[in-house]
Amino acid sequence: MSEFNFELTKEIELLRLVTVGSVDDGKSTLIGRLLVDTKGAFEDQLMAVRKKKGTRHVSSAAEVDLAMLTDGLSAEREQGITIDVAYRYFATPKRKFIMADCPGHEQYTRNMVTGSSTANAAIILVDARHGVLPQTKRHTHILGLLGMPHLIVAINKMDLVDYDQATFENIRKDMEDYCAKQGIKDLICIPMSALTGDMVTVRGDKMDWYKGDTLLETLESMSVLDDLDKQSFRMPVQLVNRPQTADLPDYRGFMGTIASGTVKVGDAVMVVPSGKTSTVKDIVTFDGKLEEAFALQSITLTLNDEIDVSRGDMLIHDGEAVEAKKMLTANVCWIGDEDLENRNKYIIKHACSELKVLVDHIDYKTDIHTLNHEPSDRLAMNEIGQVTFKLQQALVFDSYADNRSTGSFIVIDSFTNNTVGAGMIV
């Protein structure tokens, strides 16, 4: 075994992925191959789902029933269906991947939105024999709405079209044309055969005409550098820490995860919506005070002035012009059993605040097949539309395109307490 390099393990980055596909496009085989080839599945787990009971070792994805490996619930195995998003983990020396595996059939909107909400990149599967299907377009449309930064199109089952370059190029052109309309800029199409493994983790020798990277190389090398740290500073206040202990009688720390931007000691900050201002005294962490903190770090800030700050407020840089608004328009994916209807009241959770809202009107419903906008007074489960809400109190928010954290919210049914909608602010 080669020398283990502890320093290198500290450089490993995290990439959150979502995989989507239609029934029978080979998604399980592809995921299985990634797990087996990167050793993301253990031998005893593979042995438990091997096809031939006599097999002593399992060395390839083809030898195991991969759906059994991934369908974790007994109801799923009994019915041969995948009910829910499953999360899988694999790593290479360069990156760790968290993959949300979304079932492709029933309730795909709900599952796709859930699985995609935290992902930085999506793998969408296309069967080379069938090309771009209506379902592929629907999935791509939803990924576009969700603002997926990177999209990889895995053009699978190339072995069944004799590894034909023209077939691949046609599908690539279709996808590029469609994505351009959706505003998806970063698109990579890779021809592959999950069954034989060609272009998944190894190049193989059948598709020398393709000069790009394998799927795994692409996943390892694609830019995960978001520009979150370059955006305006946003820190929703999650909790106010007032230990009031003998050592810390007057300590008041504002705890939160930085949604975007950076903050430095001494920076002038404003609390919204109140508009009160102060300067940053300390950036406190268990590992010592920081001079500067940046997006996605969970920190505690102390301020130089005693101003009123509580959960649900947001800290931003002083001088930035933001406005608290009482109306909000968003693309809404409805995931509740009962329809969203005009004039209904709900609770929304946005960053760290919860507030009552009223459906002011439904701007339109998107026909998921044609993508046409049509008038509607309701949204049923798995439907998507643009909805305008009236808010109980003024709220500071961003557009989802600008900021995924401060531009998203969930809709909660106040009677059942269930999460019934996902909102992306326009």
Next chain:
Amino acid sequence: MSQHKLTQLKALEAESIQIIREVVAQFRNPVMLYSVGKDSSVLVHLARKAFYPAPLPFSLLHVDTGYKFKEMYEFRDAFCKEIGADLIVRRNEDAIAKGMNPKEFGVARCCGALKTSGLLDALEEGGYDAAFGGARRDEERSRAKERVFSMRDEFGQWDPKNQRPELWSLYNGRIHDGESVRVFPISNWTEMDIWSYIRDEGIPIVPLYFAKERPMIERGNMLIPYYEENKDQLLEGEKPTMVMSRFRTLGCSPCTGAVRSDATNMDEIVIEAAAARRSERETRIIDHGSNSMEDKKKEGYF
């Protein structure tokens, strides 16, 4: 690499801290389940980071079966004292008095009485509306489908087919009276992440995790730790031998196996974890048999 980029372990850490803080913000009376194992050590460490410089704003609850290794009890008491944590220990005294044990009653019944019932009783007694647990999605296939905020009904039971969708990092902790939530802040950590983080952060763990010559009963593929007090665990023809070994996961002594290993320090453990070809749950008897984890979770096991 940009200086404003978190390494993957730091990204996981930040996510976990956010989850832990969110529970304290949303719930009236949370408690942290503490099982003394490595995942619990990481969980408690993350909680300390979340609220620093304040002390932990909740108690640690150890649901003790009475069958833990003695090294675990010693470690638990010393560790909680050192970090100033408020430790609550609860046991299902009725079942213990009746002599509940896995050998006579079977593993499923023993776990049901000492762990699941013990836990549900302790949660009810404390009136806790949220309980943190150190379960990870990579551990076992039913756990791969578990939410970070996992709703439980009045009986503490899990309904895997009817889980709330969980979007972005917006956790919906709204519950009705009597319901409660189990929260898993280290859902996205793998075994490798846990070991690497313990190494990087210098987090204290039970010494049984480090390899040493220990008396073991070799039974099939299992290495069962032997203690003088429990001579009756020897089957006919068995005798203990000294084996260089350690534990990858710690549970109850009658039901947890060791693995052969020479890893005596954290560097060696991380290297061993990186090369491991078999899952850590393999040494836990409770997981064997069809659906056992899912069934136990539905009943209220953590």
